[in-house]
Amino acid sequence: MQRPRKNSGSGVTPIAALARLGGVTFAEFAATRLAQLLRYAVVLTGDRELAQDVVQDVLARAQVRWRKIASADSPDAYVRQMVLNEYLSWRRRWAVRNVRAVGERVLELSDGRGGSRDHADAMADADDLWSRLATLPPKQRAVLVLRYYEQLDDDEIAALLGCARGTVRSNASKALKTLRLQSERQHITVAGDIS
């Protein structure tokens, strides 16, 4: 089932939503888009504090140069790209590594349960997967978020990340393998081929 894109608003195409943002003031942008931007940031970073810091720094810079951003084709996309860039930037690498180390500790704790995951408990599964996501390198995590949360296709993700489509696919593949999602898919595929 094709899920709706997160950055378009309910029932509004991305282009229409972005066109409506033309000429908006910073205050109007913040009033209408900030909550969604924060949800995107927390999913992207995996950490509430880091998401807050990333967005507030981005908004501060956006505010200073709002005239330029407002004149862009899509101020919303511009700011979302700033959030993505900030998350992937050198300034954040150390902090992200630190946060990831915490995630790894959480993962170790969950692995210590002996692998007896309760599949009936959806929330526990989500928390477990959330912990595993915290172990991914930022770029791999970003690819998964853009693909499976933002519902963007690989070409769009490649344009956002400034890399080739193949790099996107490679990052996604590595990430899924780390998360033990792809390995299971491959296992199922192989088993299907044999039968």
Add this chain to the structure above:
Amino acid sequence: MNDRIDELTETFEAHEFLAPDAATVLERANAIARAYCRRRRAARATGASVLGAGLVAGAVTFPRWEWHPGSNDEVTAVQPASGGGTPSASATPSASPTASAYTEQQELNEYFADGYDYDNAVALASLWKQTDIAQVKAAAGLKLLEGATLPVTPNGTPMTAAERAQNAFFTAGYDYDDAVTLGTMWHETDIGQVKADAGQKLITGQALPIRPSGPALDAYFAAGYTYNDAVTLGKLWNRTDIAQVKADAGQKVIAGQTLPIPPSGPTAPSDSASSSADPGLAAYFAAGYNYDDAVTLGKLWHETDIGQVKSEAGQKLLAGQTLPIAP
């Protein structure tokens, strides 16, 4: 397979609730933006007019941990790939976290003070095969501080000692009003001389008798108060120095005290509510510290709850204590 992928999507959506409070984020973004503008004005006043908002912010706020190949201030198609842009050791100066005893601000100060400008940084970036002009300037400044020479000739004239002192004064967060206050204390009417003397003290590691009013003003405006509010407060407090009234009122806001009049600014109600909820947190951000600083402090204090670190650090600031790292 789709079930597994759906599980990923559902996991993302299941954690949207972790999103921070929008009013708090907007309040802090506004305060940071005002600080950017102040620093840009200070940079222009001292000849560093080519600094962009992001660079000023990065220069003042962010620690320099490692070389970075791309800027995140401008949205471009080029992204800093993880580890992809690391320069060779022989071609570029070292920029590891522990390699320098200087802050990035000091490095940039030195770069501009020696007469180098943006075009020089572009030339250096080409020589060093780098793309991030901001970091090139910092790395070049580090080399200058360490007594090395750069492979390009500065386009500008090196700053005089007085100009360097003024630069130090402004980049420490002080402004003209602070200089007036210091001039009154030192019985010096030449404000330019006051700034030079104060800056020289800062360069030599001496403390000034007053704190920079920048954070207090940030807190004042972030709480939604305006110039007209300061005039009203001045009448209530029998004060005619409106600049000082704003600074004093801002200090009260940081300390979590309630001013005798409500703010008349448009963002006042929700903004002031969140800052008054945790004065320590408000003081932390008003002093120019950010998340990265909290992470550093957390490591120093062996505290993993970054929110708690920020709050405790802010409480220390409110108590007049100095934190072990600069903002």
